Every structure is written in structure tokens, then in C-alpha cells.
Amino acid sequence: MIYTITLNPAIDYVVKVNSFEKGGINRSQYDYKEAGGKGINVSRVLQQFGQASTALGFVGGFTGKFITDSLTEMKIPYDFVQLQQDTRINMKIKTETDETEVNGLSPTIGEAEYQALLAKLKHLNEGDIVVLAGSLPHSLYKAVYREMVSLLHEQGALAVLDTSGTPLKEAIQASPAFIKPNHHELAELFEEEVREDHDIVRLANRLHQENGINHVLVSMANAGAIYVGDGGIFKLHAPKGKAVHSVGAGDSAVAGFIYKWNDTKDARKAATYAIAAGSATAFSKTLCTQAETDVLLEQVEVIDLSQR
Template identity: 40%
Template sequence: MIYTVTFNPSLDYIVKVDDFKTGQVNRTASERLFPGGKGINVSIVLKNLGFDNVALGFIAGFTGREIETRVRDFGCSSDFIEIENGLSRINVKLKSQEESEINGRGPQISEEALEKLFAQLDRLKKGDVLALAGSIPSSMPSDTYERIMARLENRGIDIVVDATKELLKKVLKYHPFLIKPNNHELGDMFGVTLKNDDEIILYGKKLQEMGARNVLVSMAGDGAIFLNEDGSVHKSAAPSGEVKNSVGAGDSMVAGFLAGYLESGDLAAAFKMGVAAGSASAFSEELATRQEVSDLLNKI
């Protein structure tokens, strides 16, 4: 089974205003509401691609219950831990002449609640896949990812980590199956600005030397680079298309990679599926569907 963890899920309220002006009343041209959070995005795209999975994490209040309802509306299973106090956050994404975001904080997550999540993860079995995605809320210990990976070490569980900077660096010693920084995040980890593919490959290999098995580097409109644990390097340009929405494209790439790998057992094929899924979400107002991914896969 595939499991995803989203520590701080959200309701994403996406509104379009034709000509937004500060200091006065504005009317929306359209509005949509989605369950949000990187792990949840991975779950939804995996389900769209035909792979059952279980979304884990923390929810609180009426917003939390709505998140869970909407996640299940996408066909995903969930086993969220409900926090007694507070509310799951609402993130407002305003699209007008420019795009602006206001992200909520979310509930306080206690050590007791965290232990409940650890207990859930302790039930994972050999052959299961776990995707850890996103930042850690300020109310949680900064070493939470490390604690999870230490508990699951040497149990035959493939762990994917989509995080940034020190959060990612500190888990490399546990040999995650896959990590997915983008090119800017990769440079930030080493305090450099990466100017070309050769430099991206050089620093991606440094992450492998530090313990990562497979490294997938997304580069937005420039495509992606994949460093396979067998030492091979794969590059892919992004397929052509109109970018409509960048939210969730990286998460979709992770989901597509996992789907491709579980279908074929081939990491190179998984890379192509990841690129197709990430691009399909970028070219859509919503997250990628199986048909959209299949259409793009033929162009890569």
C-alpha cells in the first residue's frame, strides 16, 4: 500500500478577480475549493492514475472535516488524526493581475497526537511506500522527519521525501528511496546558484553521496533531471503546453513517478511518467487525470 503524510492540510480557496484593487470591495469572477497540502496532492494524483493509497496527517474542526470529505470525494482513503482544539487552515489563493496567497497557520499538534501518527506508521509493512511531503508546522519538533525515518529504517519500506534545505539534508543518512528538490532548492541546499544542467547533476550526485538513492530534480518549464541509483542520468524537456496552474505540479511529478515505478519496476519509465504527470497538472486548472497524463506521455 502507498501512504502519504500531510502534517498541515488545508482547504485551498482559489478565487479569480478580474481587476483586484486593495482597500475596496472586490467581486469574484470565479471561485473553487480544494483539499490542499503536498501529501494530499500526491494521494489525489495517485488515485487518478489508478493507485489506491491512504492519506495520513492531522485535521481539526469543521475545516478539517471538510478536508477529509473532499479527499474521500476524490476516491482516496484517509486515516487522519483529529486534533481536539483549533481549526485546519484555509489558504486563500487570489488570481488577478498578479497571483497572491494568504496561508493559514493550522492547529497546534501535540506530542501525544504525533505519537498517534507514529503508531500508524509502525503498522507499515515490507513493500509499502511512504511519501513525506512538505514543511513541518512550527508546533511540531523539527526532527519529525528524522524520527519517522529512523523508526522505519531497514524495514523494506520505500520512503519518498519532498522537503527542502536542512529538513531534507538531515534525512539523507536514512537512504530515502527518492527525493525531489527543484533546481532552486537544490542550489539553496549548498549555497550556490545552479546555472546549467551539468551543475544540477553535480550537486544532485552530492545528495546521492550523502545517502539519497534516487534524485529527481524538477526545473519547471525546463523539464527535469533524474539521477538513478544505478549511476545513470536521465534528462527530459518539458512537453509544450499552456501553464494554467503551478500549484501541485511538483507533487504530481512525485505521484507520477511512483505510479510509473509501481506499474513497470523501471526507474527510467517512472521518470517519464513523473514528467508527464507534473506537466499535466501544470496545464490544467486541477490536478492531473490519467487521460491527461497518457496524452502527454506520448510526447516525451
């Protein structure tokens, strides 16, 4: 079974305007609301691929109800810990040329609520895949993901991690099975400059060899990604297209990797599908469909770097 954990979910309120005037009145051309948060996005994309998953995490208040109602409508199972405070709202203002985000404050997670989530993880079984994705609420300590990855190891479950900064630096010590930093996050992790492909390969290989991470997929926006891990070392060139929706592209890549890995256990096929899924979301107005992903799959070029 696949589970996704979103510790800091949100309603994403997307507003499209012709132009944004600071201090003035801006009228929207259209707007819409979506259940958001990186783990929830992964569940939504997996659902598009016909792959079931269960969403875990924290929700609360009327905004939390919007998220659970949305997941029910999409037929995505969930088992959230309920909070007294409202789930946050993130506003994303889109113009023809720019995208501005205003992210809301996260609710406070108490020790009892956190322990309630850990209790759910203790019921998982060997072979389960668990996606830990997104930022941490301000009330949780920076080593939370590290603690969760360690617990998942004890349960025999595979931990997939997509976060950044100190939570990532802490969590890699527990050896998750998969991580997806971008090249800026990789540079920050090692406090080194990343200028060339060989810099990415060298640092990603340290994560693979020294930290025991099976799969390291380093994303580079429209330049594609570099994979280092059990499946070898190779670069993936992303399909060409116009980016119109950056939100959720990384989450779609994570979902694409999990979906294809779960089906084939082939890292090259999984990484290729990840790039196609991330690109399909970037080229769409919302999260990708399987049909959109499959159209782009043949356009992903894979170059072996293991002999370089």
C-alpha cells in the same frame, strides 16, 4: 500499499478575479474549495491513475471535516490523527497574469498527537511506499522527517520525500529512497550556485552517492528536470504548453513517479511519467487526470547525460 503523509494539510480556497486591487473591493468571477496539502494532492493524483493510497496526517475542526468528507467523496481512504484545533485554510487569488497566495496558520501538534501518528507508521510492512510531503507545522521540530524516514527504514518501507529547507537537509541524512528538490532548493541545500546542468548533476550525484538516495529528481519548472540515481543520469525536457495552474504540479510529478515505478521498477519510465503528470497539472485548472498525462507522455524528451 502506498501511504501519503501530510503534516500540514489545508483547505485550498481558490478565487479567480479579473484584476486584484489592493485595499479595494475585489469581486470573484468564480471560486472553489479543495482538500489541499502536498501529500493529499499526491493521493488525489494517484486516485486519478487508478492507484489506491491511504492518506495520513493531522486534521481538526470543521475544516478538517471538509477534508475528510472530500476524500470520502473521492473514495480515497484516510487514517488521520484528530486535532482539537481547526485545519488551516490557504487562499489562492488568481488574475489573468498573477497568482497570489495567503497561507493560514497551522494548528498546534502536541506530543501525544505526534506519537499517535508514529504509532500508525510502526504497523507498516516491508515494501510499503510512504510519501512524506510538504511543510512542517510550526509546533514540530525540524528533524521530524528525518525521524520518520529512519522509522520507515526499520519497518522496511520506502520513504519518498518532497520538502525543502532545513527539514530536507535533516531528512537526507536518513537516506530516503526518493527526493524531488527543485534547482533552487538544491542550491540552497549545498549553499552553492546552480547555473548549468552539470552543476545539478554534480550536486544530485552527491546526494545519490554520499547520502544513499536511490532516486534524485531535480525539477526546473518549464525546463523539465534532471534525474540522477540508480537508473542513470538523464535530462527530461517538459512538453510545451501554457501554464495555468502551478499549484500541485510538483505533487503530480511525485505521484507520477510513484505510480510508474510501482508498476515497472524502471526509473526512466517513472521519471518520464512524472514530468508528463506535472505538466498536465500545470496546463489544467486543477490536478491532472491520467488521460491528460498520457497525452503529454510522448512529448517528454529524454537525453542521456551519463557520458557527458
